[in-house]
Amino acid sequence: MTDIDSTTPRGARGMSRRTLLRAGAAIPAVALSARTAWAADFPSRPVHLIVPFPAGGSSDSLARIAAAALSSQLGQSVVVENRGGAGGNIAADYLARSPADGYTLLEAGQGIMAINRVLYKHVSYDSRKFEYVGMMGDNANVLLVNPKALPVNSVAELVQMAKAEPGKITFGSNGIGSLSHLTAEVFQTAAGIKCLHVPYRGAAPMATDLRAGRIAFCFTGSTLAVSLAATGALRALAVTTSQRIDQLKDVPTFVELGYPMLDAPSWWALMAPPGTPAPVLAVLRNAFAKVAAQPSYQQTLRKQATLPVTLPVDKAAAFFAHQRQVWEQAVKSSGATAA
Known part of the structure; x- marks a missing residue:
């Protein structure tokens, strides 16, 4: 006697339990074979x-x-x-x-x-x-300043000026809550300063405004920062890694400057x-x-x-x-x- 009820497809009625189990067991193998073939063909387009x-x-x-x-x-x-x-x-x-x-x-x-x-x-x-x-x-994040908008040569000078003019010095970021924004927030908290945040939709438009002096400083990735600093129009003050980077050997790390929380x-x-x-x-x-x-x-x-x-x-x-x-x-x- 089999366990086939009235819902069993007509073509399956009269088949033994063993036959059905064999057929069912073959299904995963077929599916696995199809998936393996798909992977073997991957990628077949861009x-x-x-x-x-x-x-x-x-x-x-x-x-x-x-x-x-x-x-x-x-x-x-x-x-x-x-x-x-x-x-x-x-x-x-x-x-x-x-x-x-x-x-x-x-x-x-x-x-x-x-x-x-x-x-x-x-x-x-x-x-x-x-x-x-x-x-x-x-990437290291690099603190960059526009020396015309913010005439400082070190992090210490930036902090001193920011404390003298709380809320007035502007800084840009890749957007609210982006790493560049939060890194700046951590820096401000550690230094005991408050600056004015100007969010952008990415590093490129932020860099454009920094070069133009519409913002005073920013934190941005080392790839972009190195190219920006190389022109001489912008100045790198510190990097957020435990070691200095080759392209900015004269620029100290925040760790060196007493900000261990900015090894980030x-x-x-x-x-x-x-x-x-x-x-x-x-x-x-x-x-x-x-x-x-x-x-x-x-x-x-x-x-x-x-x-x-x-x-x-x-x-x-x-x-x-x-x-x-x-x-x-x-x-x-x-x-x-x-x-």
Whole structure:
């Protein structure tokens, strides 16, 4: 006697339990075979790398270096798309809504992975569900001033002037709650000063206004900061890493100046949509691991004042959890909020 009831398809009636179980057992194997074949064919078209800020900043420069190197490994074009705004939320939301097929990736930093979930009242995505591919690199954040708008030669002089004119000296950021904003807030708290925040939609427009003297200072990534300081129109006062960077050897670290809380480089990770199949992730991770290990890639990063770093997949969850803890506290301490 079989356990087939009246809901069993007509073609299946009269089949034994053993026959049905065999047929059922074959289904996962077929599905697995199809998925494996899909991964073997991946990628069969261009991959899109989403950058959460406009073109021209440090994050954009890093993304284009990584995209070119990754393209050679995947055998397909990796197209950079800039989707700036809302401190990275627009780009992160785009990734979260993208098909989980490996063809859309995101360059994500502290803002997306740690800061925005406490800074904004409503965030449409959960970055904890994003799939980690690899670590792209670390940037120092550099304190830059326009000497015409703010005639100082050191952090000490900036602090002295800010204390004499509380709330009057302006500083720019990549946006409310961005790493550049929060770094400035941490600096102000540590130095006991208060300046006027002017948020922008990315590093490039902020740099334009800094050069023009419409804002007095900012914190920005080392790639952009080095090029800006090289012209002589802007002056670098300190960097947010534990060691000085090669391109700004005469510029002290905040740690040297007595601000240990400002040992805070900005890191960038390559992320895929939630639920991306394991075989596809394996292809992406393997390709990017090869990119990160290339001396030519590392050398190119260093020329851009970016530090090559690695973060194994099995260490990523703990790293991001720690970063959430650190930067959520920074948001709360700063009192920064965003709609």
